[in-house]
Amino acid sequence: MGATPTSFTGWVSFLLESFGPQFVKGTITTLELAFAGTVLGCLLGFLVGIVQSITVDRHSSPISRVLVKVLKAIVAVYVEVFRGTPMMVQAMVIYYGSAQAYGIDLNPFVSGVLVLSLNTGAYMAESVRGAITGIDPGQLEGAYAIGFTHVQAMTRVIIPQAFRNLIPQIGNMFISSIKDTSVLNVISVTELYFIGRGVSSAYYRFFETFFIISMIYLFLTFVTSRLLAIMERRLDGARDYELVTDPEAEVA
Amino acid sequence: MADAILRVEHLGKSFGAHEVLRDIDFSVNKGEVISIIGSSGSGKSTLLRCINMLEEPSAGTIYFEGRPISYAPKDKSAFRAQVGMVFQSFNLFNNMTVLKNCMVGVEVVRKDSKEEAEARAKKYLRQVGMYAYQNAKPAQLSGGQKQRVAIARALCMKPDVILFDEPTSALDPEMVGEVLEVIKELANEGMTMVIVTHEMLFARDISTRVVFMDQGVIVEEGPPEQLFNHPEHQRTADFLSRYRNG
Numbered sequence: 241m242g243a244t245p246t247s248f249t250g251w252v253s254f255l256l257e258s259f260g261p262q263f264v265k266g267t268i269t270t271l272e273l274a275f276a277g278t279v280l281g282c283l284l285g286f287l288v289g290i291v292q293s294i295t296v297d298r299h300s301s302p303i304s305r306v307l308v309k310v311l312k313a314i315v316a317v318y319v320e321v322f323r324g325t326p327m328m329v330q331a332m333v334i335y336y337g338s339a340q341a342y343g344i345d346l347n348p349f350v351s352g353v354l355v356l357s358l359n360t361g362a363y364m365a366e367s368v369r370g371a372i373t374g375i376d377p378g379q380l381e382g383a384y385a386i387g388f389t390h391v392q393a394m395t396r397v398i399i400p401q402a403f404r405n406l407i408p409q410i411g412n413m414f415i416s417s418i419k420d421t422s423v424l425n426v427i428s429v430t431e432l433y434f435i436g437r438g439v440s441s442a443y444y445r446f447f448e449t450f451f452i453i454s455m456i457y458l459f460l461t462f463v464t465s466r467l468l469a470i471m472e473r474r475l476d477g478a479r480d481y482e483l484v485t486d487p488e489a490e491v492a
Numbered sequence: 493m494a495d496a497i498l499r500v501e502h503l504g505k506s507f508g509a510h511e512v513l514r515d516i517d518f519s520v521n522k523g524e525v526i527s528i529i530g531s532s533g534s535g536k537s538t539l540l541r542c543i544n545m546l547e548e549p550s551a552g553t554i555y556f557e558g559r560p561i562s563y564a565p566k567d568k569s570a571f572r573a574q575v576g577m578v579f580q581s582f583n584l585f586n587n588m589t590v591l592k593n594c595m596v597g598v599e600v601v602r603k604d605s606k607e608e609a610e611a612r613a614k615k616y617l618r619q620v621g622m623y624a625y626q627n628a629k630p631a632q633l634s635g636g637q638k639q640r641v642a643i644a645r646a647l648c649m650k651p652d653v654i655l656f657d658e659p660t661s662a663l664d665p666e667m668v669g670e671v672l673e674v675i676k677e678l679a680n681e682g683m684t685m686v687i688v689t690h691e692m693l694f695a696r697d698i699s700t701r702v703v704f705m706d707q708g709v710i711v712e713e714g715p716p717e718q719l720f721n722h723p724e725h726q727r728t729a730d731f732l733s734r735y736r737n738g
């Protein structure tokens with residue numbers, strides 16, 4: 241390695257050349273974390289949101305009434321805890337806590353996915369509940385009127401509609417997760433920010449390194465939001481429908 | 493009353509301190525077409541909603557085929573599968589096509605095969621003149637078309653009786669006719685129906701019996717010519733004259 245760079249752009253290209261594979265690896269890890277966290281988190285969010293919107297009346301069996309109460313209490317505590325504490329702190333507690341208290345050696349990546357999922361789940365739960373209660377009550381009555389049970393009405397009519405309405409929100413969660421993965425550096429997950437710390441300390445070029453890092457984050461979030469917009473348009477399907485001719489109709 | 497499909501005895505319903513239905517006795521026999529008329533707020537919808545268990549009565553009993561109905565979740569859905577309901581606001585499932593709207597109850601609730609469900613859905617869509625629109629989503633239909641699909645959806649369940657709650661009140665005037673036509677055809681076929689309506693001519697035309705409600709009670713009931721031409725009670729006469737004069 242000959243002369244060290246002297247300009248900002250010189251340093252940027254030098255760092256990219258020297259640490260290219262690390263940047264790529266960090267980017268991939270960040271995307272994996274964000275993706276796994278969003279998918280698992282949304283599943284969790286739906287479960288919690290559904291539990292929160294269960295209603296029981298006096299005709300439900302005593303067992304199911306008690307069960308629903310207990311479930312609701314558990315999810316309420318969960319949502320409160322994860323919305324009420326910083327993610328960075330949760331990461332420390334989960335990673336070091338699992339090792340110390342239970343002797344489970346979660347690897348940092350798994351802990352990271354866990355923290356992200358639990359956070360996404362806690363935030364999604366509120367939106368899911370809102371999306372469910374926001375569906376026109378007529379939809380539920382229509383379902384009841386043809387004999388659907390509450391569960392059938394939820395799974396076939398209400399949740400699919402709530403899910404469709406939540407897709408933009410899920411996209412936003414994914415974008416937030418991409419950025420939030422950076423806090424996982426505290427438990428040494430080799431995501432983008434963690435890589436950035438390593439690279440910057442090699443030549444003490446903090447500004448240039450984190451300039452590169454920020455561009456990568458920006459690129460990821462920008463591309464993701466464009467893709468989501470396209471996907472959403474696709475999802476609404478054709479604006480038209482084909483008229484079907486009746487084979488049994490008399491031909492004039 | 494061997495023929496009564498539905499019988500309501502001493503039915504009462506209060507929302508908090510507000511008593512909406514009081515001591516309602518009412519029965520529906522096989523093949524009857526019953527119109528329920530009455531001014532706004534008289535409790536007509538609430539009565540239908542009680543019959544379909546969307547509301548729980550505060551007092552009284554509802555008998556279905558001679559047996560008191562049970563509110564246990566399982567019995568509730570079995571009962572509703574046999575008692576169709578058509579709403580003022582259609583309540584078609586927005587996430588399904590017209591065809592799927594009609595099929596889903598047959599498959600999920602009646603547990604008939606997919607082929608059977610599809611055949612039946614197409615049959616009733618044809619009957620209500622909506623066969624061509626089977627691939628449309630509810631949002632792509634006019635109000636009259638939606639209501640006809642809602643009627644087909646109810647018919648697919650092969651109900652013993654269908655309850656209609658102001659099926660044409662949410663429609664533009666030019667679409668009222670097409671929906672009433674479908675209901676009229678059902679009446680001719682002998683379908684048992686209870687229809688809450690403000691369409692007096694229609695009620696007079698197709699009903700075998702008309703029920704007049706006011707302030708939560710059934711004031712009088714009888715064959716249409718009697719109730720419309722020779723009402724026994726002053727309240728009925730007042731209501732009808734208000735209608736005639738617009």
Ligand SMILES: Nc1ncnc2c1ncn2[C@@H]1O[C@H](COP(=O)(O)OP(=O)(O)OP(=O)(O)O)[C@@H](O)[C@H]1O
Nearest residue numbers: 507510512530531532533534535536537538539658
């Ligand atoms: N869920 C409810 N909670 C409280 N009050 C209610 C509820 N549903 C209906 N009511 C009241 O019950 C009364 C009867 O209402 P209902 O809808 O049965 O009247 P209706 O005869 O169908 O009137 P309309 O012709 O306007 O549809 C009204 O005073 C209404 O405000």
Ligand SMILES: [Mg+2]
Nearest residue numbers: 536537538658
């Ligand atoms: Mg009403």
